Amino acid sequence: FTFSPSTPHSLALFGSKSTTKQTSREKWIDSRGGTAAPASESGPSLSTNDGGLTYATLTSPNGSTAKVYTLGACVTSYESGGTEFLAVRPDAKMDGSKPISGGLAFCWPQFGPDSGLEGLTLQQHGFARNVDWKVSSTTDDSVTMTMEPDDYIKGMWDYDFTCEYTVSISDDKLDTSFKVSNNGDESFNHQAALHSYFKVSSLENLSIEGSFKGKEYIDKMDDASKKTEERDALTITAETDSVYMGVNDPVIVDSGTGKKLSVETASGWEDCVVWNPYGNEGMGFNEFVCAESVKFEPVVTEGGGSWEAKMSLKPGDL
Numbered sequence: 001f002t003f004s005p006s007t008p009h010s011l012a013l014f015g016s017k018s019t020t021k022q023t024s025r026e027k028w029i030d031s032r033g034g035t036a037a038p039a040s041e042s043g044p045s046l047s048t049n050d051g052g053l054t055y056a057t058l059t060s061p062n063g064s065t066a067k068v069y070t071l072g073a074c075v076t077s078y079e080s081g082g083t084e085f086l087a088v089r090p091d092a093k094m095d096g097s098k099p100i101s102g103g104l105a106f107c108w109p110q111f112g113p114d115s116g117l118e119g120l121t122l123q124q125h126g127f128a129r130n131v132d133w134k135v136s137s138t139t140d141d142s143v144t145m146t147m148e149p150d151d152y153i154k155g156m157w158d159y160d161f162t163c164e165y166t167v168s169i170s171d172d173k174l175d176t177s178f179k180v181s182n183n184g185d186e187s188f189n190h191q192a193a194l195h196s197y198f199k200v201s202s203l204e205n206l207s208i209e210g211s212f213k214g215k216e217y218i219d220k221m222d223d224a225s226k227k228t229e230e231r232d233a234l235t236i237t238a239e240t241d242s243v244y245m246g247v248n249d250p251v252i253v254d255s256g257t258g259k260k261l262s263v264e265t266a267s268g269w270e271d272c273v274v275w276n277p278y279g280n281e282g283m284g285f286n287e288f289v290c291a292e293s294v295k296f297e298p299v300v301t302e303g304g305g306s307w308e309a310k311m312s313l314k315p316g317d318l
């Protein structure tokens with residue numbers, strides 16, 4: 001899928017860097033040794049999984065928990081009231097040989113395979129989920145991770161930036177807060193997404209509520225044609241890959257668990273991509289739906305400027 005800027009000035013606004021390169025998985029794997037957080041940065045609340053990846057476990061007073069991996073700053077688990085709300089695909093690699101396919105997978109500075117914009121022709125979903133973010137602070141209920149350019153990143157996208165991402169848990173919700181600061185003089189373009197995998201008991205028990213009705217969407221399963229959503233609530237009965245412009249309030253309703261999960265956006269995220277690889281048993285298609293928090297139209301962040309996006313997950317009963 002190729003992003004087409006809706007306004008010609010999107011291109012004109014883009015900064016002048018042209019030294020972007022496609023990167024191979026091999027180059028990424030080689031480079032990971034250089035970007036991994038040193039062991040000395042691991043505090044008492046950080047753990048290591050069987051595949052050698054570092055993660056933080058957050059706990060709220062009533063026992064809700066979340067797991068946040070430094071690889072890609074990926075939240076892989078959010079459990080509240082005995083229900084797990086996030087899914088990690090059964091084919092996900094949890095050893096650093098691939099980005100984590102699951103949880104709130106972090107896509108930045110590009111979403112999808114190719115934005116179509118100069119300087120934003122990186123690998124699918126950008127590089128943020130390829131690298132180990134540095135843990136800058138952690139408490140029992142919160143972790144802040146940062147990503148700054150190293151040689152691996154500069155080889156693809158040579159801008160001076162700091163990304164900061166805070167995940168915090170409380171008794172009734174999980175909060176995420178992302179901020180990118182442009183520390184340089186020239187502006188840069190970026191998209192962003194939390195490629196959120198929500199666990200469902202079965203697709204037949206799922207409906208996705210929110211402000212979808214009447215909204216325009218790009219149906220990537222139908223030659224990227226533009227359509228208008230007519231349903232009040234979405235169900236998944238076929239392979240789905242739809243970009244809903246101007247929807248940032250999906251609610252995952254699961255009649256099997258009797259629970260719902262509301263995505264509440266405070267800032268930044270504007271659009272929702274609904275994705276499911278229907279029929280793909282290897283990906284565990286019947287156990288999740290992606291309802292992704294996306295900034296699809298590229299943002300221009302001026303030198304010295306910043307951009308923020310805040311989203312919370314709020315569980316409830318049906």
Ligand SMILES: O=P(O)(O)OC[C@H]1O[C@@H](O)[C@H](O)[C@@H](O)[C@@H]1O
Nearest residue numbers: 100101102105112124125241275
């Ligand atoms: O497997 P990944 O990289 O986590 O991405 C999951 C999917 O994300 C979707 O947004 C893409 O359209 C798919 O092509 C892709 O397979």
